[in-house]
Amino acid sequence: MSTEILVNIGPQETRVALVEGGAAQEIHVQRASRHGLTGNIYKGTVQRVLPGMQAAFVEIGLARTAFLHVADMVPLTPNGEIQPSITQLLHEGQQVLVQVLKDPLGTKGARLTTLLSIPSRYLVLLPHEKHVGVSARIEDETERERLKSILDELRQRMVPQYGLIARTAAEGADAKALEDDVAFLLRLWKAISDKAAVAKPGTLVHGDLPLSMRILRDLLGTDVERVRIDNAEECRRVKQFAQLFVPQAAPLIELYEGPAPIFDLYGVEDDIDRALKRRVELKSGGHLVIDQTEAMTTIDVNTGAYTGHRTLEETVLKTNLEAAQAIARQLRLRNLGGIIIIDFIDMKSEDHRAQVLRTLERALAADHARTQVYPFSPLGLVEMTRKRTRESLGHILCEPCPTCAGSGMIKTVETVCHEIMREIQRASRQFEAKGFLVLAAANVIQRLVEEQSLGLADLEAALNRPIRLQAESAYGQETFDVVPL
Structure with missing residues (x-):
């Protein structure tokens, strides 16, 4: 299945679409007025320590104070030792270097950690830990052992005081490429440390790469055929970045000069418009109804106009199988995270239920975000989780209706x-x-x-x-x- 990355550069907005098999699967948006914060490193000041919650509120210069839990300050120990109290680690007025784990969502402030991680193309540097790890998405045991062996040697020789993790992109990378990554990370961490030493509290010490360059690190895989950018100056900058840090990606980057807007290719603009609506039509005539709330996302599956040609059980199974694939795509496209409850059409057959679960899990396998699917509940619902690290597409592009305040209803x-x-x-x-x-x-x-x-x-x-x-x-x-x- 062919895969392309389309990059649309606007005056104050950058949009990226990951297109697989001619259909948009992921949409990323970065606006000049609203940058994502995940991965940013700040010099913060502890505003308040909450012993009862084992947490603290930290001022990092955002609209709302951020949240730091003790579990995000102390590395997990293999023997399960009890973590120290938050009062042993922090006090009010203390300055602390923190990294954003999760962007502010709704009324909640950003989630922070003091366990910093500095990513590059293949590796992640852990300045406050000393272990070596390999991404769980690399499943081949031989490859995992090869990478672990290389990282053990590189850590002992180059960064004995730090830890290293091999990212998914490291699969197949040779020792020289990994060594170059370690050298780059060391230079970057030194620059961050030097800046943090003189930075004022509440200021940004290190920000993540611009979206147009970050995609080369986060989305580019071995199956990506090309990266098309519709702005000549940005295309030049991204190529320069790729030649320095992701040389194998440089030949894939090209300037798009077609007459139609780049997001009109493969109907990406239409996909975005549809991703902002509650109702998703299925090819069979059925449909999904997706409702996103602060607590969870609910998805209802309906047969709609589809009546099938044989039995009711066959109609229900076919609709549910199609819905399972559509749901997996919509979760990626809309970037829905947290708790997700799916109400498939009722099925009496355990075999049919198992088929639907398998189809959903297979469709979710291509998702970059970590997901966990649980069996059907006694009420016939499927509960699942999807890791949430940034705001959903709807929250980025929309705001609550000024008439109904987001409730979807007004008084008669x-x-x-x-x-x-x-x-x-x-x-x-x-x-x-x-x-x-x-x-x-x-x-x-x-x-x-x-x-x-x-x-x-x-x-x-x-x-x-x-x-x-x-x-x-x-x-x-x-x-x-x-x-x-």
Whole structure:
């Protein structure tokens, strides 16, 4: 299956699409006004220590204080020793070098760690640990042993005081390439250390690479055929970077000069638009309904217009199998993380359930984010998790509706009319007014004049005061004012 990376450079925005088999699988967005923070290193100041939570709030210069837990300060020990208390490690006012583990999400601040990790193309340098590891995504035992042996030798010879981890991209890399990576990481860590020594608290010490260059480190695999960039200057910079740090990728990078916008290729723009909607149509006629909340994401599978040609069980199985593949793609495309609950159409057959689970797990195998799928629950639900390290596509590109505040619902016109009646009664007790003026949306005023006219007349008679109505074009359906006259 062919794989391409498309890079769209705008005046204040960079977008990257990973396209596999002619369909977008991942979308990455970086805006000048809203850079992702994961991987950034800051010099912070401890604002508050919380012994009961074994955590601390750290000021690093962001809108919200960040969160640091004791588990992200002390390396795990093989013998499971008890971790020290947070009060033994931190005190208020202390300056500390921290790295962002997770971007701020919703109302939550960034998640931090003091166990810094500095990534390069093949390796990750661990300045505060001394072990050697190999990515779990490298499954071949012979290759794992080869890499571990090379890293053991390089660590003892070049960085005995630090630790090293081989990234997935290190699979097949020779010893010279790995040695060059270690030398680069040492230079980078020295530069970070020197800058941290003189940096003021609350400042950025080291930021991750720009998105257009980071993709060469994070997305580029052996199956990527080409990287197309639609900006000549950025293409030149990315090629220079690749020649220095990812030489095997340099020949794959090319300037896109086609007449159509680069994201119109393979319908990437259409995929983005569809990824922002709740409903996802399936080719069979069924559909998914995806709802993202702060606590979890729920996915409902429906047969829709698909009725099948044989039995109900066959129809349900076919729809669920197609849905499993579509769900795996949507999770990557929308970058949905955390807890995910999937409500497949009910299946009585255990064999059918097993087929659906296997299909979902196979489809998730290509996902770069770590996932864990659990068996069907007694209620027929599939629970799974997907590692969340950055905001979802919806949170980056959208904001809550100003009318419904993100709930997806607004009060009916009739409900608002009754609220207006109650507000008039409340105002009559509070103010010595000669009458009342009601300002509301045009459709609400129309309802009061037509269907609620008798109730309004009864209220005027009971209060012995006139009530005037005035439509306001700027008012939303739920907005109204009762003004004493």
